[in-house]
Amino acid sequence: MSAPMLEVRDLHVSYGGIAAVKGIGFEVAVGEMVCLIGANGAGKTTTLKALARLLPTQGAIHYGGHSILQRPVHALIGEGMTLVPEGRGVFARLTVAENLDMGAYCRGDRAEIATDLARVYALLPRLKERAGQLAGTLSGGEQQMLAIGRALMSRPKLLLLDEPSMGLAPIMVQKVFEVIQSVAAEGVTILLVEQNAKLALSVAARGYVMESGLITLSDLAPALLANPKVREAYLGE
Numbered sequence: 001m002s003a004p005m006l007e008v009r010d011l012h013v014s015y016g017g018i019a020a021v022k023g024i025g026f027e028v029a030v031g032e033m034v035c036l037i038g039a040n041g042a043g044k045t046t047t048l049k050a051l052a053r054l055l056p057t058q059g060a061i062h063y064g065g066h067s068i069l070q071r072p073v074h075a076l077i078g079e080g081m082t083l084v085p086e087g088r089g090v091f092a093r094l095t096v097a098e099n100l101d102m103g104a105y106c107r108g109d110r111a112e113i114a115t116d117l118a119r120v121y122a123l124l125p126r127l128k129e130r131a132g133q134l135a136g137t138l139s140g141g142e143q144q145m146l147a148i149g150r151a152l153m154s155r156p157k158l159l160l161l162d163e164p165s166m167g168l169a170p171i172m173v174q175k176v177f178e179v180i181q182s183v184a185a186e187g188v189t190i191l192l193v194e195q196n197a198k199l200a201l202s203v204a205a206r207g208y209v210m211e212s213g214l215i216t217l218s219d220l221a222p223a224l225l226a227n228p229k230v231r232e233a234y235l236g237e
């Protein structure tokens with residue numbers, strides 16, 4: 001494995017007095033796609049929010065070899081760490097094009113932004129067709145595509161994807177995951193949080209299993225797919 005892009009050690013996150021993440025450690029190498037799977041409430045979203053510096057945390061988080069515990073959110077986006085939040089978080093009353101433009105708000109290089117917009121439209125042609133449409137009127141799958149497209153407009157090096165399959169029809173889930181694989185193929189490092197373990201493990205190289213705020217298993221994705229515990233608890237077998 002090459003040098004880690006993200007290295008997390010002994011991470012703790014609490015809501016008031018309630019511990020949601022209880023001392024976890026994991027890493028993601030440059031160019032790798034890694035998934036974090038686990039049941040509802042296991043602490044996956046909390047972990048991603050902690051990485052994106054949206055929640056107070058204890059422990060060590062190194063991104064690109066440097067501690068980011070003191071880094072503000074906007075600085076991290078400028079440095080290439082971008083979260084696609086659970087529920088997508090698109091701006092419903094803005095158009096598709098305006099939402100994409102918001103993804104580039106940390107950047108000053110207007111000419112390159114135009115090039116990136118063309119790339120996003122090439123990857124997600126549906127967004128180009130609907131550039132002038134209000135985001136709130138898109139289907140769930142289209143909104144997920146828009147959330148990913150908006151994240152790509154920040155030129156991410158590390159994309160944190162929170163439950164991209166949530167609430168989508170199976171055909172849209174498949175399309176969204178094809179897009180995620182294309183993004184990974186372009187060299188973007190991805191940390192994918194999913195309740196749909198089968199799907200996540202079918203696209204990721206490695207996975208971590210989270211249970212009640214702890215990481216209880218980690219392995220290569222094919223090994224996790226074959227693991228009887230994972231099959232019973234997360235693959236419904």
Ligand code: ATP
Nearest residue numbers: 015018020038039040041042043044045046047195
């Ligand atoms: P899901 O798939 O439902 O998002 P998850 O694995 O992402 O599940 P988290 O959302 O991280 O789990 O939740 C972990 C724990 O923290 C749960 O017990 C949850 O009830 C609790 N929790 C999450 N958000 C808050 C909050 N804002 N205030 C208090 N407790 C919270």
